[in-house]
Amino acid sequence: MNETDSSDAFAADLLRGHTDTIVLGTLRTRDRYGFEIYKAIREATGGGYEIKEATLYAAYRRLVKDGLVEAYWGDETQGGRRKYYRITDAGRAVYRNNVRAWVATRRIIDSLLGTEGDRTKGTHR
């Protein structure tokens, strides 16, 4: 019980370190609003871990400030208007760089922890 807790915390910490890149990744194919982004991340993690909404709101703000994402209000006629986020060309460039860095890091950590074989097994799960 205690062991799963600490491994969960470890995974959540790792995820949180990549919040900005993860958000950029969800926006690559189309514009989304906050709840869609939250849901996309929740589904990708299988509901096991989640990135807190507070973290996400801070990430949106930071991404907009850095010009990596643009925000605009949708034109929904029913109910409240939604704030959509669109990835910019700068955002795409940063996303690509971060993915490259992550792939390199993953290789190093895998070789340090001796887990190279596990990754291919994991994908067949």
Place this chain on the structure above:
Amino acid sequence: MSDNTSVHRLLDEAFAGVAMTPEVQDLKEEIRTNLVDRVTELAVGGASPVDAARRAVDELGDVRAIVQGQFPGSVPDGAARTHGDVDDDALLAADGHATRARHESAAALAARHRVRPRPGYVAVTVLMSIVLAGSLVGTVLAAAGVARAETGPWLPTLFTAAAAAALGWIVGASLAQETTNNYPMPAGRAALFALGWALVLLGALLAVAHLLGSAPPAWLALDGLALVAGVVLLAYLATTSTNRTKPWALEQSRRHAEAGSRFDEDPAAAARFGIYTVVLWTLTGAAIFVVGSTAGWTWVPVPALIGFAVFMLLLARMNFGPASTRPRE
């Protein structure tokens, strides 16, 4: 659903005591629509409306901490409860960047972020520029040759195609380069920009060649089509383009904007400057006329230059002068 009023009431309670600046109001509306969606989702899962609203707001965590992290100063000191849910590091990081950047000089920032152009790109661009210039001259000469029936009609077309390809390459490759200030444009978009400019040049140059060579009107129509297609493509690209500037450069332009213009802050100074400008140029005009009609018109640039220099000094003095001359101090 929007007829579930509990969620709105809970949101208002969560924001109680927070100073409602336009930015905070914006954040509240964004949170509201996201909450309503989450409540709908929970209700579909079988939760009662009140439970769903309560759970959605609980999941959100401490709103005051979110606001405090994003807009320090909106929440009274000590009002933000430290909540287990809130990721303080991420919130702090948002403002850490800016503070650090402010202490560095513009030159130091530019040096740290400097990206050298790739030698291969520079070499090929120089080569392509030569090809472009050569093909432009070649097109005109060949078109003149066609007009005198000295060369075949295919020669101007060949030169035009070379010019369009060279321009397209320069545009596309330049946009796809990372620079000190900008991230590279994605390859697909850069290629479309290249195609747009190539079409525009192709249409325009062929039209010139066909006009010079008095070609049949049908060919001119085709040239026009290429030109219009290029313009339409470029217009589409321009309206859908997004930011490419790097965060440090954005931050710097923000700082420059903060330094501000005195004319924005002090309308009276702006009005004075306007009047002085009119007086200065009236006098300069008179001086030009007097000098021209007495000393000869070749001397006219002298009063014009003096007038321009005084105008620039006036602008520098009035808009960006030392703070001690500012009326506010």
